[in-house]
Amino acid sequence: MGSPLFFLLLSFAFSFPLSPSPIVVISRFSTGTSLSVENPDILISPNGDFSAGFYSVGYNAFCFAKWLSNSRTVVWTANRDQPVNGKRSKLSILKTGNLILTDACNSNVTVWATNTVSHSPVLLFLNNTGNLILRNDKRVVLWQSFDFPTDTLLAEQLFTRNTKLVSSRSQTNISSGFYELSFDNDSYLRFVYNSLDVSNSYFYYTGLEDYNISTLVFDSLGNLSSSDDFTIISADYGAMLHRRLTLDYDGNLRLYGWEEEEQTWVVSWQAIQSPCIIAGACGANSFCSYVIGYGRKCSCPPGYKMKNRSDWADGCELEVELSCKENESEFLMLSHVDFYSYYGNDFGNFLNYTFDQCRDLCLAACDCIAFEYNFNKEAGYSKCYPKTRLLNGYRSPEINGDVYLKLPKSYILSHHNPLEEFNLNCPGDGTLQSGTNSTEKFMLWFACGVGGLEIISFFLAWFLLIKTQKILGVDKKAYDRAAIGFRKFTYTELKKATKSFTEEIGRGAGGIVYKGVLSDNRVAAIKHLNEASQGEGEFLAEVTIIGRINHMNLIEMWGYCAEGKHKLLVYEYMEHGSLANNLSVNVLDWEKRFKIIMGTAKGLAYLHDDCLDWILHCDVKPQNILLDLNYQPKVADFGLSKIQNRSVLTNSSFSRIRGTRGYMALDWVFNLPITSKVDVYSYGIVVLEIVTGRDPSKSVHAIDDGGVAEHKTLVTWVREIMNRAVANTSSLEEIIDPMLEGKYDIFEMKALVQVALQCVEEDKDVRPTMSQVVEMLLRQEKLSDGVTYNECNLMAY
Structure with missing residues (x-):
C-alpha cells in the first residue's frame, strides 16, 4: 500500500467534492459494514481508473454512483431518480447478503437494493473494467453493475435483450430522461421517446441480422460489434485510455473516446446523423431545424412562445386565445414544415379533399389547431391531415408539404409576416398539379399575384427610402446597422x-x-x-x-x-446604477437581493454555455452588475479580450491576470488553465457580499472561541459560522446584512450561502458550473413557493 499509485489515488480522493469530511480510499467493503455520506469512503479500482461512492447531485442530495476517476464522468448510478439526504444516509451490506441504500429521512424505507441473498459473507469491489461487483466468499457473483446500466456502456460491457439504456434528463441532471434504447422482439436496436403523454419509437438501428441472439459490445479500440458479426469501426480507431457508449440526453447514441492530451471526450461515432428526426427534439408545439455549423435549432411558430425558458423539452405554448367561431380564425402557412402524425396528433386522414374542404374542416373543429395539406403527384390524389396537437415538428427545404396554422384573424392582421422565414412559395413554372380543381388554381394565382404586388411595393418603398436618405444626407451603412x-x-x-x-x-x-x-x-x-x-x-x-x-x-x-x-x-x-452603489445604501430588500443573485447567475450561464463563442467575464463584481428600473440585474463589461473558441476550452491562456482583488480565483495566482470556473468563483464572492453586506476585499474582525480578536477573509468567516451553526454553537443571523433588520427568509439565506461556498472552493473542479448554480437556485425558488421546509426536502438536482 506504500506504492506511488496509492498515494496518487489518495490525493485525488481528497480533492473530490463529496463531503466536508475526510475521504478514505478503499478497495472493498464487506458484510456488516456501511458507506455513509458524512464519513465517505470511495471504492477505487486496482488500476485507479474507476471510482464509486456518494456523488453530490444537488444541494443536500446524493446518489451512489460510479465515475471515471480522471474526468469525473458519471457512468452508472444506483438511485438516479431518488437521491438521498446528505446526513446519516448510507449504503450497507446486510448479513443476509443484500446490498441496500437507506435515506436518513426514513431509515425504514429502502431507496435501492440488489435484492441478493447469501448464507456466507459477501464483499463489494470495483474491478479494472469499471464493473461494480458483489460476490460471496466462494467467488460467486451475486450482482454486478454491468447487468444494470443507466445511460452508459463501458468497454467489454455486454448490451443484451435483458438490458436497457435510459438517457439522463439534461447535461446537468442525471435523473432519468425521456429516451430509451433496447432490443425489440426482432433483435433490432429500438430508440423510444417516453414523455408524460407520448410514447413511441423514433429510430431503429437495423445493422443486426441475427434474429435469435441480441448482443452488442464495443472494445477499447473502437470496434462496435454485434452477435451476428456486424461491426462498426469508430472514427478514432485505435487504443485509447477510455471509451464509453452513451445514450445522451438529446436521444442520440454516441461513442466517446477520451483524449488524454486535451483532457476531453471526443465523439467518434453516433447512431443518428440528422438530429431533427429524434422524437421530442424540441417539445410540443415547436419545430426543429438543422443549421450548419450550429446543429439542432428549436423554434416556436408564430402565436406561440417558449414554455420553459431553460428547457426546450417543454416545447411551446399558445400566447393567443383560439376561438371556436369560424369567422374569428384564419390560417398562416408554414412552408417546408411537417409535424409527424405517427403520434396520433391527427384526428383523421381525409383523401381527395380540396384545400377549401380541408380548411373548413379544421375551422369547424374547436380542437383543430392546424392542418397539413399536400398533393401526391405520383398517386394522383390529395391528403388532408387536421391536427389536434403539434408534435415532433421538423422544418427542412427537403420537406415538400406545408402546414397551415390556425390563429386569430386579429393576430395575423396585427403581425404582418410574424415570422420572417415562413414565406408563401409559388411554383416557378406556373403549372398546377393534376387533380387540383379550379378553386385551388384561382387561390394559387391570386396568392402569387398578391405576392408580386408586395414585392413591387417593397422595391418602390426601398427606392423612396434611398432617395430620402440622399436628401437628408444619411449614411446608408449607418442606417442599415x-x-x-x-x-x-x-x-x-x-x-x-x-x-x-x-x-x-x-x-x-x-x-x-x-x-x-x-x-x-x-x-x-x-x-x-x-x-x-x-x-x-x-x-x-x-x-x-x-x-x-x-x-x-x-x-x-x-x-x-x-x-x-x-x-x-x-x-x-441602467437607471439604478451598479449593484455596488445600491449595496451601500438601504434600498435592497431580501426579495430584490434574491432576484439579483438569480438573474446574475442566468446571465453568466448564458455566456458560458449558450453562446456559440465561449465568453468569460473575468471580472464579476458588484460594480459590473447593473440594475434597471425594476432592479432587474444585467451583467456588464463582459467579453472584450476574453472570447475563446470552444475547441480550446482546456488550453485557455491569458497574457495577464484579470479581475479585482477580493473577487479573483486562485487559478489566476497559481497560473492554472483559465476556464469558466474563474467566473463561478467571483460569482460566489458576490453572493456572499449580497447576503452579508461585507466588502470581500477587507478582512472581517471576529472573536474566536477563546475571546481573541482575529482578522479573517469573508469566505473563512462565513464558512466557520456555517460549521458552528451545524453544531448548534452559533447562529446564522451573524451572517446576514444588518441593513435587512431581520427581514429575510432563513431557508433561502442558508441555501444561498451553501451555493456560494461551493462556488468559492479553491479547487476549480469542485466548483459547480453556472448552469448548475441556476438549477440549484431555481429549485430553491420553487421550495420557497409554499413547500414545507426540512433538511430532507432541501434536495435538488
Missing part, C-alpha cells in the same frame, strides 16, 4: 452625445463610463476604453460577437466606435 440595433458610431457623434464627456457615471481599470443621449433620444452609457494592445480588426471582431448576444440579464450593446486610438462601447443606460 441602426435598423438591426447595432451600429458603428463616429467619435464626433459620441462626443456630442456625452457633451464632451462631462457626466461620468463610473470608472474602472478598463476605462471611464459616461452618460449620453444619442441622436434618436435614447439614453446610453458610453464607455471610453483605455488604450488597448489589440488592433482595430480584432476589436471589431469581438464587439460584433458581443453585439449579437441577447439575454435579459446581460447588458445590451448598441454599438461601438473605433477611430485611431479612440475605442468606445455604447450600451443601454
Whole structure:
C-alpha cells in the first residue's frame, strides 16, 4: 500500500467534492459494514481508473454512483431518480447478503437494493473494467453493475435483450430522461421517446441480422460489434485510455473516446446523423431545424412562445386565445414544415379533399389547431391531415408539404409576416398539379399575384427610402446597422452625445463610463476604453460577437466606435446604477437581493454555455452588475479580450491576470488553465457580499472561541459560522446584512450561502458550473413557493 499509485489515488480522493469530511480510499467493503455520506469512503479500482461512492447531485442530495476517476464522468448510478439526504444516509451490506441504500429521512424505507441473498459473507469491489461487483466468499457473483446500466456502456460491457439504456434528463441532471434504447422482439436496436403523454419509437438501428441472439459490445479500440458479426469501426480507431457508449440526453447514441492530451471526450461515432428526426427534439408545439455549423435549432411558430425558458423539452405554448367561431380564425402557412402524425396528433386522414374542404374542416373543429395539406403527384390524389396537437415538428427545404396554422384573424392582421422565414412559395413554372380543381388554381394565382404586388411595393418603398436618405444626407451603412440595433458610431457623434464627456457615471481599470443621449433620444452609457494592445480588426471582431448576444440579464450593446486610438462601447443606460452603489445604501430588500443573485447567475450561464463563442467575464463584481428600473440585474463589461473558441476550452491562456482583488480565483495566482470556473468563483464572492453586506476585499474582525480578536477573509468567516451553526454553537443571523433588520427568509439565506461556498472552493473542479448554480437556485425558488421546509426536502438536482 506504500506504492506511488496509492498515494496518487489518495490525493485525488481528497480533492473530490463529496463531503466536508475526510475521504478514505478503499478497495472493498464487506458484510456488516456501511458507506455513509458524512464519513465517505470511495471504492477505487486496482488500476485507479474507476471510482464509486456518494456523488453530490444537488444541494443536500446524493446518489451512489460510479465515475471515471480522471474526468469525473458519471457512468452508472444506483438511485438516479431518488437521491438521498446528505446526513446519516448510507449504503450497507446486510448479513443476509443484500446490498441496500437507506435515506436518513426514513431509515425504514429502502431507496435501492440488489435484492441478493447469501448464507456466507459477501464483499463489494470495483474491478479494472469499471464493473461494480458483489460476490460471496466462494467467488460467486451475486450482482454486478454491468447487468444494470443507466445511460452508459463501458468497454467489454455486454448490451443484451435483458438490458436497457435510459438517457439522463439534461447535461446537468442525471435523473432519468425521456429516451430509451433496447432490443425489440426482432433483435433490432429500438430508440423510444417516453414523455408524460407520448410514447413511441423514433429510430431503429437495423445493422443486426441475427434474429435469435441480441448482443452488442464495443472494445477499447473502437470496434462496435454485434452477435451476428456486424461491426462498426469508430472514427478514432485505435487504443485509447477510455471509451464509453452513451445514450445522451438529446436521444442520440454516441461513442466517446477520451483524449488524454486535451483532457476531453471526443465523439467518434453516433447512431443518428440528422438530429431533427429524434422524437421530442424540441417539445410540443415547436419545430426543429438543422443549421450548419450550429446543429439542432428549436423554434416556436408564430402565436406561440417558449414554455420553459431553460428547457426546450417543454416545447411551446399558445400566447393567443383560439376561438371556436369560424369567422374569428384564419390560417398562416408554414412552408417546408411537417409535424409527424405517427403520434396520433391527427384526428383523421381525409383523401381527395380540396384545400377549401380541408380548411373548413379544421375551422369547424374547436380542437383543430392546424392542418397539413399536400398533393401526391405520383398517386394522383390529395391528403388532408387536421391536427389536434403539434408534435415532433421538423422544418427542412427537403420537406415538400406545408402546414397551415390556425390563429386569430386579429393576430395575423396585427403581425404582418410574424415570422420572417415562413414565406408563401409559388411554383416557378406556373403549372398546377393534376387533380387540383379550379378553386385551388384561382387561390394559387391570386396568392402569387398578391405576392408580386408586395414585392413591387417593397422595391418602390426601398427606392423612396434611398432617395430620402440622399436628401437628408444619411449614411446608408449607418442606417442599415441602426435598423438591426447595432451600429458603428463616429467619435464626433459620441462626443456630442456625452457633451464632451462631462457626466461620468463610473470608472474602472478598463476605462471611464459616461452618460449620453444619442441622436434618436435614447439614453446610453458610453464607455471610453483605455488604450488597448489589440488592433482595430480584432476589436471589431469581438464587439460584433458581443453585439449579437441577447439575454435579459446581460447588458445590451448598441454599438461601438473605433477611430485611431479612440475605442468606445455604447450600451443601454441602467437607471439604478451598479449593484455596488445600491449595496451601500438601504434600498435592497431580501426579495430584490434574491432576484439579483438569480438573474446574475442566468446571465453568466448564458455566456458560458449558450453562446456559440465561449465568453468569460473575468471580472464579476458588484460594480459590473447593473440594475434597471425594476432592479432587474444585467451583467456588464463582459467579453472584450476574453472570447475563446470552444475547441480550446482546456488550453485557455491569458497574457495577464484579470479581475479585482477580493473577487479573483486562485487559478489566476497559481497560473492554472483559465476556464469558466474563474467566473463561478467571483460569482460566489458576490453572493456572499449580497447576503452579508461585507466588502470581500477587507478582512472581517471576529472573536474566536477563546475571546481573541482575529482578522479573517469573508469566505473563512462565513464558512466557520456555517460549521458552528451545524453544531448548534452559533447562529446564522451573524451572517446576514444588518441593513435587512431581520427581514429575510432563513431557508433561502442558508441555501444561498451553501451555493456560494461551493462556488468559492479553491479547487476549480469542485466548483459547480453556472448552469448548475441556476438549477440549484431555481429549485430553491420553487421550495420557497409554499413547500414545507426540512433538511430532507432541501434536495435538488
